[in-house]
Amino acid sequence: MWFFTGDQHYFHSAIIKYTNRPFESVEDMNEELVERFNSKVSKEDITVHAGDFSFGTKQQTTEIIKQLNGNHIFIRGCHDHWMSTGKYLWQKKIDDCYVVACHYPMRSWPRSFHGSIQLHAHVHGRLLPLPNQLDVGVDCWDYYPVSFDEVIKNILKKENYYGEDSNP
Numbered sequence: 001m002w003f004f005t006g007d008q009h010y011f012h013s014a015i016i017k018y019t020n021r022p023f024e025s026v027e028d029m030n031e032e033l034v035e036r037f038n039s040k041v042s043k044e045d046i047t048v049h050a051g052d053f054s055f056g057t058k059q060q061t062t063e064i065i066k067q068l069n070g071n072h073i074f075i076r077g078c079h080d081h082w083m084s085t086g087k088y089l090w091q092k093k094i095d096d097c098y099v100v101a102c103h104y105p106m107r108s109w110p111r112s113f114h115g116s117i118q119l120h121a122h123v124h125g126r127l128l129p130l131p132n133q134l135d136v137g138v139d140c141w142d143y144y145p146v147s148f149d150e151v152i153k154n155i156l157k158k159e160n161y162y163g164e165d166s167n168p
Helices: 014-018 026-040 058-067 148-157
Strands: 002-005 046-050 071-075 089-094 097-102 117-120 133-135
Touching (some): 026 058, 133 148
Parallel strands (some): 097 117
Antiparallel strands (some): 089 097
């Protein structure tokens, strides 16, 4: 099964204040994020992390990754200094749906005019999405990863983001 997430910001104490997260400390946040992740993701699942995974060192971040179930694909975000290299864009066809994941929300993305979907993080739920676009950052999903089935259900629910009388 496929899962998507982003903006965990492990080891980033200031993110608790910036995004009003319900955690007492960075240690509390790290522990809760790992617990919520593992409650949904099995050892066989694959998770695409859409950037800003960790503010920690490579060693600290490796220790967090070891605690997480499943297999991981990391997309580089603006705070992922623990990654010496990394891709900024990931693309794959899943169940006849072309999926593009990036840390940043895009105005247009590969195959966007042909039904592809774009999954992103970075904005912590503060940006109105375009059709076929979804913020998979943890702040939007009660600090859990989102399954591909949940992604599709949520994209189908959002038919008109601009209001009935608007013309995007």
